[in-house]
Amino acid sequence: MSILQGKRKRQDLASALSASMTNEERVIYNIIRGKKEMGIWQGDIKRETNIPDSMLKKSIKLLISKTLIKEVVNIQNKSKKVLMAMEFEPSKEITGGEWYTEGRLDTGLIDALSDVCLKLITRKKVATRDAILEWTRTLGSEVFPGGVSSGQVEQILKVLVMENKIQEVNSTGFGDFSSVPAGEVCFRLAKKVGTNVKVGAMASIPCGVCPRITFCTPNGIISPTTCQYYQKWLDF
């Protein structure tokens, strides 16, 4: 009953507003509203409606001031702001997903959540996915005012695995794994605490990171005997 009433109220409001709109405004508003959560770029409205530029801009300004539409930053092209009816939330394609705020990757949130996950795994040595989720849920409200979804935690765990900071392993039930039943999937630190990150043999010499290695020949302009990187490396 209440839903029906709500719908009727909105319809009344829309009809009241639509009565106060000019023809152009109504056309523009209907186009924007028709695009739902995808929104539409001002240039595309102009192409569809053929309304003169000055009139279009003026109408859009008015619609924004009446809080009927809003401007949303488009992740694909930040200069092309998208117009959207007030009742819709921008889609993932527009915002870039839950990791993006105002068209930018929220590195602060990513780092903070990574830190929390890593700290828990370091403390417990081995932690299951459920334990990490539970931990972030209880702690989440304090550290993350906006809250974090279980999907976000899952993705952070995947990224940490990609970064080789943690490993996804099956529990053996022994030693560090004693708290987790054998065979269950769990996470642990990829490097033992206190050990340095292993640098590969190539990565630890100048040639391994040299951007000019393809131009380097024994007697060429770039050669190991004239190499500047070698000079710096062997400067004792």
Place this chain on the structure above:
Amino acid sequence: MVTQFGIKLAVHLITNHFGNLVAVILSLSRLSDLFCIGIDIEVLCVQKVCENLFSHGVLTLDQLVRYSELTKDQVKNSLLVLVQHNCCQAFVSAPEDDDDGADRLRVRTQYLVLFDNIIHRLRFPKFLETVSRKLDEECVELLDGLLRDGRLTLKQMVDRASQGKGKCFMMHLIENAVDTKVVREILSKLLTARLVERCPAPEPVVSTSFKETTTRKRGAKAAKIFEPPETLEQRVVEAAVPGDAIRFSFTADMKSKVDRETNSDDDEIASVQENDEKEEEILWRANFEEFIRHLRHKALIENIRTQHDDGTATVLSAVLEATKTVEKKVKMENSVPLSLDTITAEVMKTDTGRTMTIDRIRASLSQLGCSQRMIVDDAYSIDLKKIIERAQNEEVESIVLKRYGRDAYRMFRLLSKDGCFHDTDQIAASTLVEKKEAPKLLYRLWKDNYLYMEKVVATGVKQITILMWKVNKPLLWEHVLDEMYHAALNLSLRMAFEQEKDEELLNVPKDKLKEPGPLQKKYKRLLNVWLLLGSSLTKLDEALMLFHDF
């Protein structure tokens, strides 16, 4: 997998060790992709040889002399040096089916450059260290002789040992002559450990045709380049089985041993003498294959130690030690299956494994990837290839991290792990990389051959080009290996350059170098430079083995 810089490094090593003359011969092998230098004993059929050259990449002596601008004798001597140091293998090509009568009678000696054996020259210190850890100092000295001189008979080894002692004590040579028995004993220790072997047949007959199979081991290796590796590996294994008995045996003639039992006493004495004489003529050399197997095992164990723990490393070490004599080749993909009881017994034999319980061993085996099925069958086999692949991945990933940064590292690891195509947006979303940054990084990786890319055109309302990215491991591994050979060559060249630059320091008396001043400073710098370059080359060589030999 022989790459461009691999050949350059091999030529450099040979130039360094034997001088320009031999290196010219070796570098000529670059003229043919197949690494074959051919010498036709009969110069009659030059035309025929030319045809061979085009189809099989074989050079005649005349061509070799012409390209190298050396005399025939020089070329021959250089080849002898290469053969002596096990860098070259001669073989006689078997007559082909379509050869006519004259062709069938002709002896065609060809020379195959053994690329691996040349690169192994980088690893001699590692081989010596292996012997020093497994056996004793006497064995190290004997092996050192073998590595320095390539091939030695027992008599030559005795002479060498005697000379060494003579030098040590500054006394007369004859007074310090080492008994043959002593050297024989040391050699037999190395033989039991399979670290030394008999030299292969000097000129085995080998078919160079594409389809035919050969029975000789070296021949199989020689034909490796023509055939897909699987069949050739099988061929090598088949050929190696009957050879094993002779390969590590001291007895000169197996037949005489059998005869001795039936003959009279006089005959026996005569045959023993004869046998001893024959024994002294046998040529011995270091068994590189066994050394590489040992180094591979070491690398496997150390990788498991860093990935898991000491207990798991102990279990793997015990399994590998127990099965090493049964391993048919170096690049074993899985360890030879063993029952839990055998593994437990082997683990208990080791110092570190004595405290381990069966449950602990079982847990370690499960960490090593042993499946439920193996537990049911009680035949545990460890996936060794996976451990090697992991180490290879880590090496390449560490290059990506250092060269392109953390974001690229994440994206590369995602693609490397999944092994399939992903589009740009998908990669950016999964690795949490800024959507605008992702294409730039991917492009840089692609430009440097670290990624493989394909364009897909999607036709809908608009025509969109989607870029799909992938890590193409076989291609990338070859590229990385080539870069590594390049880096090893550079390190080696820089070492030579530094030595040349500060050559005068080596002639300065040591007392003067101890006095503080610019000379001492310069000397200390040179020592540091050598230490850094030398240790880097040793470390890089381990990575080379990881990609080429393991």
